[in-house]
Amino acid sequence: MPTTGDQTADVWDAEYRSAGQVVFPVRRSPAVLRVVLIGVLTVLQIASMATSDQAVAWWVIDWLILTMATTALTYCLWQLATRRPKVVVDREGIRKGRKLITWSTITTLDFSASATGLRIRSEAPPKRIFIPRDNVRDLAMGRAWLQHLLEFHRNSGSQQW
Incomplete structure (x- = not known):
């Protein structure tokens, strides 16, 4: 429906x-699309961090990006679950x-x-x-x-x- x-x-x-x-x-379709896109970006960020041997300054930036992506993913999942x-x-x-x-x-x-x-x-x-x-x-x-x-x-x- x-x-x-x-x-x-x-x-x-x-x-x-x-x-x-x-x-x-x-609406479900935009929420699902956002969850998929942000989820893929989060997984790619994790994979990038796991295989990287960069300097400490880049690790800080990587962790900030991962934190923001995880926060956005959590919010989008909450929106999808509650429809709010x-x-x-x-x-x-x-x-x-x-x-x-x-x-x-x-x-x-x-x-x-x-x-x-x-x-x-x-x-x-x-x-x-x-x-x-x-x-x-x-x-x-x-x-x-x-x-x-x-x-x-x-x-x-x-x-x-």
Whole structure:
């Protein structure tokens, strides 16, 4: 079964109307790809260190690289296992992790400069949420759907859908 982020805006809309919220967990395919790539790089780094007879200064650099790769691999494995951080869109607003931006405080909803995700900002209080392709595959469709919800909530206040 596809992840919520792999589905269409019609499916999200139907779930929003029936359940009152849509949860976008981390999609499996990008998480698995990152685990494989970082895992291969970590193994290559270990193999390089095992066969190397370099000076002590290079050993320090090798250990730093190995530590960073292991940390990144651990984080990616945690993401794959828990499917977090989740993006939750509900009647209150948009939430990622512990950050919540309510519908009434959203000032901007646009693409990031590198087009790798959606930026959602509020001015009062100043907050930012970044929704990457890890959670939503089709960012243009995600932005259009969130823009539709934003307009709905601005026009109708706190009324039910």
